[in-house]
Amino acid sequence: MLDLLVQEWPVPGLAYLVSVIGAYLGLSFAARARDATGFFRWQWLGLAAFTLGGVAVWSMHFIAMMGFSAPGTAIRYDTFLTVVSGITAIVVMGTALYLTLFDQSMARLLLSGPVAGLGVVSMHYMGMASMNIHGEMHHDLFWIATAAVIAIMASTTALWFASRLRGQIAIISASLLMGVAVSLMHYAGMVGVHVEATDSELQGAPEGAAAFDLMLPLIVGLFVFVLICSLFLLLGADDDRTPRATEQPTRPTTPNHPLPSSAWDRPMHRDDWPEASGGSKKPHR
Template structure:
């Protein structure tokens, strides 16, 4: 009755790829947050939160959902709940990154991980609640619990990466791991889904099809990622305290 891979491997591979790209760019922005001052301390976490929460997590979820089909009923998406499910992970990632940027330590890492992880798993099930069909959807508590654990661990690891990693190769490796973790959380939750079809299959369903609603949003976020990539390529690479070292050196020379 339920097909999670209606389009074959196209949607899981595409979802994973987008998650990796979003994670990589988001973690690159988070790296710049460590040495940012002034207004940049607000820009970098905002951009990082959009890349991580909006693309690596939310876009991954709904790209994967494009391959989801319930035989015997069409599926439609409520626009309001879908948008809410997209804004939530961006918000929680922004809060978590802010906490980690002000006074990073292990305690804050755990608190931020719980905040972000709870938001991620909530996004998943709000997104599922946005689906309208001729039937009732049920979630196996065991798979809900497993998906929650994966989300909490993935969020905490992502924040640890943003706090600790500096090298581009290390961040790329972290992004590959993050893509696996986010995908695992999604498909673990989906394995616990069951649908009881209704007899009233002639009624018109409210909402939009996945392609009509989700594709423009996902494409918009992907274009945003391209703009972010340009920012990373054109921006000056952060070098901690390099400006301070230069000022100190000039001061010594002037007084020498």
């Protein structure tokens, strides 16, 4: 429903900015996971999944939803479904990253892209299902398919970036592009939303949490988490590889029977050479 998309620029702008920050952190953590081994590999992989799925996708969705309003009815959110939708995005993104980070074949990429894309779409519509209104909400099938195609393409591109990109310029450029793709997927899905509200004046507000009450802890927690992740990113540069065994310094080889220093000061005679039996004669003085 196009009138649901009438928003002032700060809300979409903030949602896009959050998505870009989450994408930047996630791609940076994914780059660390590629080079790490052992426990540190799983640490970076978990952080990449959390920031890509939880910040770049899930947080962007619900921040953008703060700017929507359904005519004739208030909107409330089911806390349980809201949390489950976030967990879904994180788990699906973590699975897709695992499939493609450590096996960079095209087959793995083409498998993990649709897995992540369909997971992102599932998160979106699970988040929509968490909305409680006095009335009925319908979704246009064409726009559902459009959002799914955008999500699959965006996820495949993001996973390609995560598994292959190196360097700050490349990661920043990919983050800006991924923020655009995630926003396009979200707003494409919202174009196909139709709300048929009932008279809610006598019914009061629907059950659930108000957008501000739900989003305030989310936004505060988000910024705290971003700070912690940034700290990990700054301080983890030298700790994400398995420490190598310390090499023993090579000792200079010395003869089994060292000669006195005075013997080295003069040329050796034939009589000074070692005998065939392996012994050595003392130098003549």
